[in-house]
Amino acid sequence: MKARVTVTLKSGVLDPQGKAIEGALKSLGVAGVASVRQGKVFDIELGEGDAAKAEAALKDAAEKLLANTVIENYRVEVTG
Amino acid sequence: MKSAVVVFPGSNRERDMAHALRLVSGREPALVWNADRELPAGTDLVVLPGGFSYGDYLRCGAIAAHAPVMEAVRAHAARGGLVMGVCNGFQILCEAGLLPGVLQRNASVRFICREVCLKIERSDTAFTRGYNAGQVIRVPVAHGEGNYFAAPETIARIESEGRVLFRYSDPDGKRDDTWNVNGAMNAIAGVLNDELNVLGLMPHPENHVEAAVGCTDGRGLFAGLVAHFAQAA
Numbered sequence: 001m002k003a004r005v006t007v008t009l010k011s012g013v014l015d016p017q018g019k020a021i022e023g024a025l026k027s028l029g030v031a032g033v034a035s036v037r038q039g040k041v042f043d044i045e046l047g048e049g050d051a052a053k054a055e056a057a058l059k060d061a062a063e064k065l066l067a068n069t070v071i072e073n074y075r076v077e078v079t080g
Numbered sequence: 081m082k083s084a085v086v087v088f089p090g091s092n093r094e095r096d097m098a099h100a101l102r103l104v105s106g107r108e109p110a111l112v113w114n115a116d117r118e119l120p121a122g123t124d125l126v127v128l129p130g131g132f133s134y135g136d137y138l139r140c141g142a143i144a145a146h147a148p149v150m151e152a153v154r155a156h157a158a159r160g161g162l163v164m165g166v167c168n169g170f171q172i173l174c175e176a177g178l179l180p181g182v183l184q185r186n187a188s189v190r191f192i193c194r195e196v197c198l199k200i201e202r203s204d205t206a207f208t209r210g211y212n213a214g215q216v217i218r219v220p221v222a223h224g225e226g227n228y229f230a231a232p233e234t235i236a237r238i239e240s241e242g243r244v245l246f247r248y249s250d251p252d253g254k255r256d257d258t259w260n261v262n263g264a265m266n267a268i269a270g271v272l273n274d275e276l277n278v279l280g281l282m283p284h285p286e287n288h289v290e291a292a293v294g295c296t297d298g299r300g301l302f303a304g305l306v307a308h309f310a311q312a313a
Binding site: 070 | 139184
């Protein structure tokens with residue numbers, strides 16, 4: 001079973017890297033960029049065949065390690 | 081004072097820290113490998129040194145925070161033992177939940193290696209009894225992620241509880257954005273836990289303990305700790 005955990009900064013948390021990327025895109029002349037927030041994507045393969053159990057395990061992984069919930073939100077998707 | 085310095089894969093300031101502890105306390109600190117599950121018996125102070133534990137993978141300190149030795153560090157803190165994390169050690173303590181907040185990428189998005197001025201906010205703690213409240217000391221910083229952040233309600237709480245121990249300031253002790261080198265909230269350079277026995281700070285007092293390097297302002301922290309334990313004994 002495959003899954004994806006997406007970790008993003010909470011709104012209101014300063015993102016210096018996103019700001020730097022935003023500035024670089026603007027200086028490259030990429031049109032229409034209003035703002036950039038940088039995040040992380042984890043593609044995970046699981047031995048578990050039960051989608052509900054897999055989702056519970058991934059939430060556990062995100063809470064314990066993949067995300068720092070002081071500044072980050074996470075989303076778990078079991079992709080099949 | 082019996083001290084222990086924890087070494088993680090990628091730590092690189094453990095010898096500087098051990099040198100400062102040896103120089104000021106007169107006792108050889110134990111170096112403890114991060115896979116160990118116990119601290120040496122009778123350890124008074126545990127130090128998590130600077131460096132790039134586990135290559136800063138995922139987030140600074142995130143992997144080290146779950147190393148086997150951290151359960152022993154947590155138990156030591158729960159017993160009231162002193163714990164100090166410097167630089168990467170501060171990041172590890174935040175990731176382990178032993179201190180509030182997180183250290184984010186510097187606002188400038190650059191690694192900063194320079195000397196800073198720190199205002200000592202209070203002198204009635206085990207870590208700062210070697211200084212006077214309001215005193216300004218000079219110490220080096222060397223980090224890419226030292227920009228302290230916590231939720232506004234957390235900041236309000238630690239401020240009202242007097243848990244901000246060190247603050248970036250100008251040489252006269254005044255808050256000034258140009259001296260807040262990494263953009264930390266409220267110019268916070270070092271914080272305490274609610275029991276005041278766990279400290280994290282980004283600057284490196286261990287690098288200013290000898291006249292040969294031009295400044296000994298960091299010595300007061302170690303001398304204060306030695307005095308703390310001498311008095312307790």
